[in-house]
Amino acid sequence: MSTTNQNNAISPESAWISRFTEPLDQQDGSQSSTKRALEGLCFAVKDNIDVAQVPTTAGCPDFRYTPLESAYVVNRLLKAGARLIGKTNLDQFACGLSGTRSPYGVVPNSFNPAFVCGGSSSGSAYVVATGQADFALGTDTAGSGRVPAGLNNIIGLKPSKGLISTRGVVPAARSVDCVSIFARDVATAWRVFLAACAEDPEDPYARALTLERSSFPNALRVGIPDRCEWFDDHLSEACFRKAINQVAALGGTVVTIDYSPLRQCAELLYESALVSERLEVTANFVERNPDSLIKPVYEVLKKGASFSPIDVFKAIQSLRNLERQSNTMWSSIDVLMVPTVPRHYLIESMIADPIELNRRLGYYTNFVNLLDFAAIAVPSSIRADGLPFGVTFIAPAGSDFRLAELGARFHEASQLCLGRTDQMLTEGISIPRPPGGDRKSWVRIAVVGAHLRGMPLNWQLEACDARFVAESCTTPDYRLFALANTEPQKPGLVRVSPGQGQCIALEIWELPISNFGSFVSQIPAPLGIGQIQTLGNGMVQGFLCEHYALQEARDITHFGGWRAYQEGRVP
Template sequence: MVQLKMPSSVADAWPENAWISRAERPVQTATSGPLAGLRFAAKDNIDAAGFATTAACPAFAYEPARHASVVQRLLDAGAALLGKTNLDQFACGLNGTRSPYGAVPNAIDPAYVSGGSSSGSAYVVATGEADFALGTDTAGSGRVPAGLNNIVGIKPSKGLISARGVVPAAQSVDCVSIFARTVDVAARVLAVAQGHDAEDPYARRLAMATTPLPAAFRFGVPAPLAFCGDALAEQAFAEAVERLRALGGTPVAIDYAPLAGAAALLYESALVAERYAAVRGFVDAHDDQIVEPVRSILLAGKGYSAADLVDAQTRLRAFGQQAAAMWDGIDVLLVPTAPTHYTVAQMQADPVALNRNLGAYTNFVNLLDYAAISVPSSLRPDGLPFGITLIGPAGSDWQLADLGQRYHHATGLTLGATGLPLPPPVPIAALQPAATVDVVVVGAHLSGLPLNSQLTERGAVLLRADETAPDYRLFALPGTVPPKPGLLRVAPGRGARIAVEVWRMPATAYGSFVALIPPPLGIGTLSLADGSQAQGFVCEPLALEGAQDISHFGGWRAFLRDRATA
């Protein structure tokens, strides 16, 4: 069924170096299901029966007796498996050049690296050869290749997708990741792939958030940020901040030091011993079959004691405690997926330092038990893709997918390297819309006026400017601070249309908002010009005796402008 190519040198590699093995015919076990009609590829550290699992090391190859749990779930859902993709050997790297099967090129510009370790999986999705692909992510391998190839990469919460049948890299922090050209497809795959598996020692049952992030949300921006001298990446990130702001976000500077401290532990402490432990039987017997610098990284794990590991784990917990405070002030964290691009030649000339740079904003995520999604953000003036990553606490996967899809569709980008347009967005099925209340405001709560913050602080968003039905009179209430109007319903034919704004507020915040309204004002049901009704500001009739009727101005703003110029 499978033609497995085992090149003896890079010169013998497949021309595109993205595939290690392909099926003569796609493997399919079901013709119906939620993923019917979709073709996928699996990174070659994930078992698929009938394919050798090599982890990009021919001497390590073995024939699995059954599919990995995640592969079986996808096949049962109607997806068809095309084959196995290339990777940085033993999933150790973020650049895509550490494989005896050759360096996987960037799908947009082949002179540049694809990112790794899930390099082949990202490439076949970006070029349209597969509809989606499985990768793995320990330190960013499900995100960096997505960002460098103009595609989506979901890095789920740890334990959400079973890792049974996956060659471990660092088993306590490994995740199976998903690449697709749209968030919709990636989220559909995640919905099928997730599920507790007692055969995975690190599987867990998570409480997943099932409502979207607030319409007015706060996003963290690390300070300081570094882009390895890449001014185009820095500018692209500044544009990303503004785009997220336009979607309702407010940027909040966060201290990156504890996140960076956690990230450094992955390779610069005894935590690297877990890399060695994952494949130590093979490493001890066949270290001469491992490419550099993977060999040196794995062997470095042999030099630590158990006490060293306990110390590193304690330091990691300390960084986690420090980082946890940031979630009190933000709903989501925004980072560049990768701070820059490197050519294949640059990476091969300085493979350790440049690889470390690519993981500057990814290495901490699994260590601190966060979920993440990388989405395309822009094409730089030099034509290279720039991606951003949205990060949230464990269990926020669907919220991140929802915001990620909104962001991706706001970019106007095409799909991967195909040049095809983005299809319309699709609601994230696992999310239930949060309950909301529409509130009609007429005076000091209008946008830009003194009491508008009482709305925005509660996550309310402006839906539209509107008018009431022609059955209302507007009065300037004397002695109010700040100045306020009173709206009164009158008999048909005796009123006017009054300018208003309609705001949408989370239902959970509505009670605290109403509690702020002083008499003689209150909330009642208003009729709008189109015949619809909504909750809005009204006034007790007795309070209007002697008040100035300002209905002829048509609204509170017009009255204030007239008073200012009088």
Template sequence: MVHEQAARAGDASPRLEGRAGAAWITRLAAPLGGAGSGPLAGLRFAAKDNIDVAGVPTTAACPAFARTPAAHAHVVQRLLDAGAALLGKTNLDQFACGLNGTRSPYGAVPNSFDPRYVSGGSSSGSAYVVATAQADFALGTDTAGSGRVPAGLNNIVGIKPSRGLLSARGVVPAAQSVDCVSIFARTVAVAARVLHAAMDCDPEDPYGRSLAMETRPLAAGFRFGVPSTLNFFGDAPSQAAFDSAIAQLCALGGEPIEIDYAPLAQAAALLYDSALVAERYAAVREFFDAHEAEVVEPVRGILAKGRDYSAADFVEARTKLLALGQRAAAMWNDIDVLLVPTAPAHYTIEAMQADPVALNRNLGEYTNFVNLLDYAAISVPASLRSDGLPFGITLIGRAGSDFQLAELGQRFHHATGLPLGATREPLPPMQALPLIAAAPTVQVAVVGAHLSGMPLNGQLTERSARLVSATHTAPDYRLYALPGTVPPKPGLLRVAAGEGTAIEVEIWEMPLAHYGSFVALIPAPLGIGSLALADGRSVQGFLCEPLALAGAEDISSLGGWRAYIASRSAAAT
């Protein structure tokens, strides 16, 4: 297999400039093609360089560790068999030990929006090449947040699957009992397709398992947990962005519930401040004991610390973790999903290198506990902050909720209207996700105060309704402004052929389960009936009782309610 390997960050590719070249460690001279057809045909991907690709050195960002495997990692083979093509290997924090993307002898990977800032890690290169559209998706790994923090800091999606859902055979372990292969993409739909194609209970992975997957989307009125204590480390733009994300999730029908964050925070602290860190040392013990000087700081210090603990210390720490997991499990009695900031702050590369331990720990404030407590998670873009840097949220659920989280994550992401990654491309239409059962729906035509942007539109969105199209009725209707209604509302009346006109409407689709509660909100003289559209279809829609229109202003000539509201505003000025 032909490949080219960048020795340092300065070896930038023709498509990258300056420090951004550090995103790649090995880029193949030609893509490694997969199967000729399959669910991922036409997609190109990259793999973090702690994941084996046959014939290509696996360095784990440590040149002295480099070895050339004879076989692909199981997950890489699954993706090739599904039709995807592999572009190469990406940079990472050495031995996947870090959350910032600066701990690599191949160079610090910059943020895709501003090269002065960190990309997040340890899957830094994978996030960068996806955000900049060099790859359609990429594999990372996630032990303490490495598949989520880079997603949040680069305006892309990061799926951290349930433990064991994707095989870790052929992956250099970080802490093998909690490691996960993660997925980066610019949309939830692509990430979910990749997850579905890569899923496999691998009998040769000691931590592989078969899970019962939750296939039902969360219903309107879902409850989402918000930590009782939140720390943004003085980063006001991130705090404001998270407040806005809470409001957005409420607009999608969610109800915020405060949860006790203490057991989650205590579990997170165990990852590095207890004998659990011995598992990181054990992962590379033979190499580390022989080549300690070849490991960069602060990775060297973290791994060396693992030698200081006894087996009894490790058992004690595991028991404490299980006890904290029992305490934390109580929150699922009150919530359906947990919401946290993906990363609470942005840091410059310069600041990170000046204080690498403390600032790295801050980036993991809301990530470290997830794998330890056996949860699934997805990071999705939420907004661009006031300074133009991305902000992401993470939705967390119980093991097996991966596609349920993806369904909610897709709805949230598309409601933001953000561009794709660091490009200026708009989000494509939402797509049906694998394994998620399609709930029965009903389409309803709205004509007045329920139009998007109008005062009662929230009655639709809080029932998980989505806008299908803007169109017109058949030319058989008259529109009236009803007097004395709050907020102002129109009345739509069907009339005899030749006496009406086409009226602007929006078609919204909502789960059938929520339709009854929506109709119950409609006050007389309005009601729901069969509405004829300009294309000949009939849908449910708002109509008005004829007797209620006595004395009402006929506004049919304006063609719709928006034009009428605009005319009133113009008259008022």
């Protein structure tokens, strides 16, 4: 395996792969004087995102191709008035968190060029931090949209999966890929997010996820890990203690959570058969062109080829079990706050030990997309050695507005300069709520049995123009029973005293309020509609059962849900 393609030259110019002599823009074709949403802003995109008639390299010259069309998200931003000024460097095939794995050179940290910038969206973070672009697009699979933000004192907005189309993006691991947004302040990142969001009918991973439009509660419960790992960096440890005080000053109550399920989930991304997805697009290229790959990238991809199909399904099962364990934390917290990275690393140290030190950079990021969470990385303070320290706020999918609003408040309270510039944050800028004026005309309903996707009565939801929102589960205060003499067979969900139940899997759907009455009229006794307390989605109307029907019913709570019971799976 050749390593001659790795370029260890460190230079600010390494941030760019293609820089345009004239910015690309797109006129909307109208004579209207109305200002477009992103007019006046210039941006860059990571070079695994297509721009029409401009080569895409994904950090690998031999993989280079020239697309005829721009990525869906790029077109949306251009139509919104933003001007594109270039394409940025990245860890090859977006495989890395350091910014040192590119034949186009090493992108340095914007505060100290001896240290890593972070990756894989290294160039995008650097050009934003140094004021060369107002915002930039990255991608985020394991943390590539957050790690370089934390290392360079900027915002890294990692949206809920499926909100921003990934069509026209070279996949890293398609099922967990997100397009991310870098900016020097939350308000700009949020403007870009609103312009970028749209359900792409040609993206199989796009989804119509209704965003939560309310703020976090005033009595905010902020979770932090019960045990933080710093890898012997006491400066970052001190900064996180300061961050805890900062969020408490905003009215948050700090709650310690069991971090072990999240840590175990993070390890699955590269240490289990889930890493095999990295080969979905590149397998043929890697097999035919092994010398085109940088050594640590090749080692990761080669590892993906070593697993069997059985290993993949075992890994998926492990993920599902950890997902259930992890989601229990939302019953005691509203948001999770973690260090974005545990520490900074010298470039020479990273090059000398690329696998282990890269793994450490993802300690607090790798689990987020696997568990379908939204996140925003926010600057917190400057360490005693002059390097930035940042935190990441994490919440369930659909919490993007809440996270942006909290992130903006936290960032303002930090009183830091913006990125690596002398600019200061404008105080008092509010984060506008996402569109959703028709939200009141829709009602959410939680289903636990025969109305689940693929189950016999799901058609009743579809007939009422209902749309799927999310998988979720109850708080651990419910029991589930298989009811007798029902056709098709149905379960009954009942609420019980604290300590007597467990979390029960469910799905959340939305249907037009005009169709709600007709849907409910089809529900036979002993079932009815009541309020169900869910993890991460608050109180939702859903199917409950009258207690008299339990006398002849079978208690199936230990299965954790109706689907698992039907399939005979006990966790």
